[in-house]
Amino acid sequence: MSADAKEYVAYYRVSTKRQGDSGLGLEAQRTYINHFYGGRNIIAEFTDVRSGRDIKNREQLLAALALCRQRKATLVVAKVDRLSRDTGQALWIYRELEERLESCDIPNLDKFTLTLFMAIADRERELTSIRTKVALVQKVKQSGEWREGSDSFRSGEASRMGTAVVRQVARRNTNSRQAMAQVRHLLAEGHNYSRIALQLNEHGFRAPRGGKYSAMQVKRLCERLAETEAAENQGS
Known part of the structure; x- marks a missing residue:
């Protein structure tokens, strides 16, 4: 297939409804894709207002993947972290699309570069989590206060709610x-x-x-x- 005949599906993601309503972050993603893919054959655009932790609840991403599979189109994102924040999920998407995945922040994207970029992002999130936990421990030591279980936790309601969420997923x-x-x-x-x-x-x-x-x-x-x-x- 020639470059002119190649079909693309654009995917955007913002983390919060506020960002989705205001366009904060969303317009930047569109600017990137318009800059690098303006004039290309973009057949559809999909936008999720969801966290990047889990792809199962992102209806628009799943719809974009379905269209790409049906039309043998290439999925394009402004930044790879808009696709997912999990290395395993990103690689799953890459395999599902039979490598028809492109990102404006990673020229000539392949499995190696995708794995490398996602692994770096994973490590940075892990370090951020460690720093946050250490800061909380220090704050507790200084204030002498410990968090107590909520009423829903003590009554068992939290457990029942957790089970319901698992079933929903x-x-x-x-x-x-x-x-x-x-x-x-x-x-x-x-x-x-x-x-x-x-x-x-x-x-x-x-x-x-x-x-x-x-x-x-x-x-x-x-x-x-x-x-x-x-x-x-x-x-x-």
Whole structure:
């Protein structure tokens, strides 16, 4: 494929809703991509207002990955830390895209440079965490105060809430969420479960446990999608 025919999908991420509303950070990312990729064939843009710790809850990133897989497009970010703050997750994305990943801050990105940059970022976060913990210990020693468990911790409510969060994350299986955008499109076109399963498999989507989709798995995915949309409608 020639450089002119190459398709790109732009992905942006800001960490807080305040940044997303104000454009702080987001406009800078757009400026970088417009500078380096202006005039290129950018077919879509996706923006998440999420932390970079976990990709499972970033719906727009998963939708961007799904589109890249479907169109064999290249995902482009302004800075690699907008993609993820975890080395393993960044490499997973790199593999999922079959190396079709580019970042404005890393010219000629490959697996080695991606691993190196992410490892440096990981170490810096670890050192920051150590410095923060040491500072807290020193503050406690100086003030003589220790934090006490909250009412929810003592009552067991915190534990129950934690269990609920774990279950919620499990329901938001990364593979399933990657397929949802494509399922919506195929449902709108009137395809049945068997045909949707065939399309997902042909485009390289993986079922929750990593295998191929069956008609029954697509049916369950559609039911889950309907439940999610119903819940979102109630909350809006």
